Amino acid sequence: MLQKIINGDKEAFRNFYNQQIDKALRVAILITKNRELAKEATQETFIRVYKNLSSFDSSRPFEPWFYRILTNECNRILKKESKTTHLPDYAEAELKDTSISTKDFSELDEAIQSLSDLYRIPIVLKYLKGFSEKDISVALETNLNTIKSRLHKGRALLKDYLIELEDRGKKHV
Amino acid sequence: MYNNDVDKKIEERLAEMSNFDAKDKADIWEAIEQELFTVDNKGVVKMKPKKKRWGILVAAAAAMVLAFGSQTETGSALVDKVKEMFEPEKDVQIEIEGDKEDTNLQLNEGKEADYVIYVDEERYVMNKTETGDVITTKEPLEERYPEVSMTITQVKDKGTEEVYNELRNTILAVYPTIILEEQVTEPVVGQMLLAKENGNEWDNEMTRVYVVDNEAGGSFIIQQKYFLEAEEGHGARFDQMLKEFHIVKE
Numbered sequence: 001m002l003q004k005i006i007n008g009d010k011e012a013f014r015n016f017y018n019q020q021i022d023k024a025l026r027v028a029i030l031i032t033k034n035r036e037l038a039k040e041a042t043q044e045t046f047i048r049v050y051k052n053l054s055s056f057d058s059s060r061p062f063e064p065w066f067y068r069i070l071t072n073e074c075n076r077i078l079k080k081e082s083k084t085t086h087l088p089d090y091a092e093a094e095l096k097d098t099s100i101s102t103k104d105f106s107e108l109d110e111a112i113q114s115l116s117d118l119y120r121i122p123i124v125l126k127y128l129k130g131f132s133e134k135d136i137s138v139a140l141e142t143n144l145n146t147i148k149s150r151l152h153k154g155r156a157l158l159k160d161y162l163i164e165l166e167d168r169g170k171k172h173v
Numbered sequence: 174m175y176n177n178d179v180d181k182k183i184e185e186r187l188a189e190m191s192n193f194d195a196k197d198k199a200d201i202w203e204a205i206e207q208e209l210f211t212v213d214n215k216g217v218v219k220m221k222p223k224k225k226r227w228g229i230l231v232a233a234a235a236a237m238v239l240a241f242g243s244q245t246e247t248g249s250a251l252v253d254k255v256k257e258m259f260e261p262e263k264d265v266q267i268e269i270e271g272d273k274e275d276t277n278l279q280l281n282e283g284k285e286a287d288y289v290i291y292v293d294e295e296r297y298v299m300n301k302t303e304t305g306d307v308i309t310t311k312e313p314l315e316e317r318y319p320e321v322s323m324t325i326t327q328v329k330d331k332g333t334e335e336v337y338n339e340l341r342n343t344i345l346a347v348y349p350t351i352i353l354e355e356q357v358t359e360p361v362v363g364q365m366l367l368a369k370e371n372g373n374e375w376d377n378e379m380t381r382v383y384v385v386d387n388e389a390g391g392s393f394i395i396q397q398k399y400f401l402e403a404e405e406g407h408g409a410r411f412d413q414m415l416k417e418f419h420i421v422k423e
Contacts, residue, residue: 010210017205021198026191035193043201047208048355055354068352076359108186127180128187134373141352143375143402159179 002062006054017046023129024070030124031074033113037081041073048073064138067129071121071140111161119154122147259419263291267413269406276410278417283325288393290325291417293410305394308414310407319378319400323411325418329391336392337364337384344368348380360415361385361395375402381411388420 004012024045028038048069056065112120125131125139133151137144263278278291281299284306292299292308299308305326314321328336345351348368357365363385370377383395395415399407 013209014202017202021201025193025197025201026188029191029193030187035197038193039197039201043204043208046201046205050205050209052354055351057350060350065352072353079359108182109190112183112186112190123183124187127184128191137373141369141379141401141404144373145375146402155179155183158183162179162182 002053002056002058005050013050020046020066024066026128027067027124028070028074030112030128031071031117031121032078037077038074041070041077044077045070045073061135061138063129064131064135067125067131067135067139068141107165108158108161111158115154115157119150119157122150123154123158126151258421259289263417265291265413265417267409269409276413278414282421283327285327286421287327287387288325288418288420290414290419292414296410297414308411317376318403319376319398321399321403321407323395323397323414326394326396327387327391328394329387329389331392332390333364333384333386333392336394337366340382340384340394341366344380344382348378352379357383360412361418369401373401375400377401379404379408381408383415385418385420388422393420 001012001016005016021042025038025042028041028045029035032038032041045066049066052069056062112123115123121140122136125136126133131139133147134144136142136151137147140147142150259280261280265276265278267274267276276293277295279294280289281292282289284301290299290308294311296311297308298311299306305324307322307324309322331339344366345368348370350369350371352367352369354366355364357363361383363383366382367379368382369379378398378400380399381397383393385393385395387393395418397408397411399411
């Protein structure tokens with residue numbers, strides 16, 4: 001399929017898009033915390049992938065390369081937006097609007113969103129995208145041990161939060 | 174709480190938090206289709222403005238034009254004038270590995286005073302050598318670390334596309350894995366290539382190269398060298414300094 005896309009086959013690119021868009025857009029939403037910015041980042045990612053596919057080394061795994069471009073695009077767009085907008089306020093509001101979960105779940109959502117990007121992005125790539133630690137390390141161009149420690153710390157922070165929520169729930173019973 | 178429960182709850186929440194409308198997918202495809210497959214897209218409403226094309230947008234990110242009175246002035250006189258025109262130092266905020274950090278940058282002029290760059294002199298030093306201006310760590314790194322440097326050279330008689338095409342093969346011979354290759358508008362405007370050695374060890378060598386139009390028919394080549402573990406540190410600091418790279422025209 002990739003070779004067909006390099007040759008300019010629009011239908012192959014459309015199929016590729018259909019295969020990738022769901023997870024890509026979800027990851028972008030969780031990184032940018034804003035649906036419109038996520039759409040822009042995802043759109044730009046597919047365009048860049050199309051234009052740069054011929055420089056991709058096909059002996060290497062494709063998806064970490066794709067997500068490297070996606071995370072870079074999200075960061076670039078966030079940086080651009082932060083120059084003109086106070087992003088955190090409306091970004092958080094945007095995600096809260098869509099939350100239809102229980103109070104505990106919405107508190108967990110806040111805990112996830114409040115994690116530093118250093119921990120949140122590897123967590124998103126692991127739990128949403130299903131990447132291995134090695135894939136994340138390649139996608140984020142960060143040393144494998146660093147990724148392991150960020151995943152461990154991010155997960156530990158969320159676990160502590162969940163335990164606290166559980167304890168709070170027991171006290172109310 | 175069992176570990177599996179934690180993992181399951183995180184998965185569930187991430188899925189729920191990232192829900193989107195089916196229309197979003199259609200919108201994105203439509204915009205991509207217009208960008209990539211529509212020949213004439215004048216008047217078509219797009220999600221974002223079309224990117225400017227390579228070769229048209231060639232000025233450096235914050236290129237400044239200075240008028241000099243005479244070409245017979247000596248190099249040192251030019252340097253003096255450059256120094257008069259730019260603030261001697263700047264305080265900027267930089268994000269290093271997730272933490273914001275205040276950094277002081279000092280004005281440095283290029284070898285022939287045809288550009289200036291603000292350098293973090295607390296950590297780096299700029300040396301003018303035969304092969305170019307080299308910004309490297311003030312304190313030499315231990316031997317176990319690969320090279321960390323940012324070298325700025327100028328090719329006065331070749332345009333950016335020619336320089337980039339020639340340079341690309343040389344870079345790939347040393348750094349065979351291309352990570353990204355694209356036109357950028359930050360930290361400078363130009364063509365960027367990010368490549369590295371094969372592998373994902375902490376000390377795998379990486380390079381990030383920018384080719385920037387010198388606004389006089391030639392090109393600046395800016396090559397950063399560091400290693401995988403240093404990308405978020407030295408790599409980020411080099412890019413921060415490059416945001417304060419200004420071309421000076423005679």
